[in-house]
Amino acid sequence: MDKLVEVSNESIGRNRRNSIYIGENSQILSQLQQNYKIIYIDAPYNTGDEVFFDQEKNSWSHQVDWTEMIYSRVKQCYNLLDDNGVILFSIDDHELVSVRKILDNIFGKVNYLTTFVWRRRNFSDAHEDYISCDHEYIVCYSKSKLKYLQKKISTWINCEDTLNYREDGFTDLIGSNQASARNHINKLFNNQVVTNYPKPVNLLTSLFSIFVEDGDRILDIFAGSGTTGEACMEISSQNNISVNFTLIQISKPKNNKLIHDVANLTVQRNKQAYKSISKKYAKLDGFSVYLISSLREENIFRNIGENYEK
Numbered sequence: 001m002d003k004l005v006e007v008s009n010e011s012i013g014r015n016r017r018n019s020i021y022i023g024e025n026s027q028i029l030s031q032l033q034q035n036y037k038i039i040y041i042d043a044p045y046n047t048g049d050e051v052f053f054d055q056e057k058n059s060w061s062h063q064v065d066w067t068e069m070i071y072s073r074v075k076q077c078y079n080l081l082d083d084n085g086v087i088l089f090s091i092d093d094h095e096l097v098s099v100r101k102i103l104d105n106i107f108g109k110v111n112y113l114t115t116f117v118w119r120r121r122n123f124s125d126a127h128e129d130y131i132s133c134d135h136e137y138i139v140c141y142s143k144s145k146l147k148y149l150q151k152k153i154s155t156w157i158n159c160e161d162t163l164n165y166r167e168d169g170f171t172d173l174i175g176s177n178q179a180s181a182r183n184h185i186n187k188l189f190n191n192q193v194v195t196n197y198p199k200p201v202n203l204l205t206s207l208f209s210i211f212v213e214d215g216d217r218i219l220d221i222f223a224g225s226g227t228t229g230e231a232c233m234e235i236s237s238q239n240n241i242s243v244n245f246t247l248i249q250i251s252k253p254k255n256n257k258l259i260h261d262v263a264n265l266t267v268q269r270n271k272q273a274y275k276s277i278s279k280k281y282a283k284l285d286g287f288s289v290y291l292i293s294s295l296r297e298e299n300i301f302r303n304i305g306e307n308y309e310k
């Protein structure tokens with residue numbers, strides 16, 4: 001099994017209780033020792049045009065069975081969840097039914113908590129002739145049926161910037177749309193387009209805040225631009241607590257002038273977030289970056305562009 005080695009040049013901050021692992025997630029999951037309060041999964045949605053990593057062939061391929069790929073990883077995740085932990089799984093209409101079946105099978109139907117609904121765009125999708133599907137889901141199961149929640153929460157996620165308290169005593173969660181999430185990240189990189197489908201930070205802070213307490217850890221095994229890391233840092237800073245993250249992101253070349261590998265985006269975006277949030281919250285924990293030893297550090301962390309100061 002490939003070892004994990006620290007890339008100390010890319011690690012940042014004091015008290016490095018957070019981690020970013022670069023490599024294929026099932027390989028890294030088998031080496032993790034800790035347990036997590038929340039495991040967030042935002043895998044490719046299997047919309048028809050994606051490639052997935054084929055472990056046997058060690059290459060990207062259209063031939064990988066999405067359901068099997070997800071099933072085996074959720075199974076690994078289940079073993080890493082706290083007894084009172086939850087899994088949050090982002091998905092759209094393409095595979096919602098498969099996700100429910102997989103999670104029913106692994107967690108048991110009785111441990112289904114709910115499905116949140118998030119409006120991801122405010123304008124119709126020009127590619128759709130008749131129906132523009134503008135929402136997505138976050139499916140939620142607990143390891144053992146949760147007996148209490150602190151607040152009355154609605155499953156509706158509002159794209160407003162303020163919490164929507166309703167007359168019936170329930171609260172709608174908040175979450176910006178995908179376009180503002182994209183702008184948020186691009187702004188960190190001199191307004192250059194570095195990513196297309198990130199989740200908004202406030203979507204994840206709203207969701208995670210339902211379940212976490214001081215000292216909890218959150219694992220994200222398809223980290224992408226690493227929104228989960230920034231969301232954990234925001235929750236910690238806003239509540240004067242410590243909510244830690246572990247992110248896993250595969251190395252994948254990117255056709256982008258500034259960022260040549262998605263895993264580098266995960267790291268640089270969280271470095272930017274750390275630098276900005278630690279200014280207002282000095283107790284913020286830093287993070288360490290680890291790489292699967294078969295990968296070459298210089299291929300991932302190549303010069304990320306002249307105009308951008310690392």
Ligand SMILES: C[S@@+](CC[C@H](N)C(=O)[O-])C[C@H]1O[C@@H](n2cnc3c(N)ncnc32)[C@H](O)[C@@H]1O
Pocket residue numbers: 023024025026042043044045052053197198199200221222223224225226227228248249250252262
């Ligand atoms: C939908 S994106 C996640 C977006 C993320 N939530 C954000 O806010 O930016 C899924 C990510 O998982 C990564 N990925 C795909 N297969 C993987 C694997 N086997 N191991 C680790 N990461 C993987 C992809 O490269 C992609 O960046």
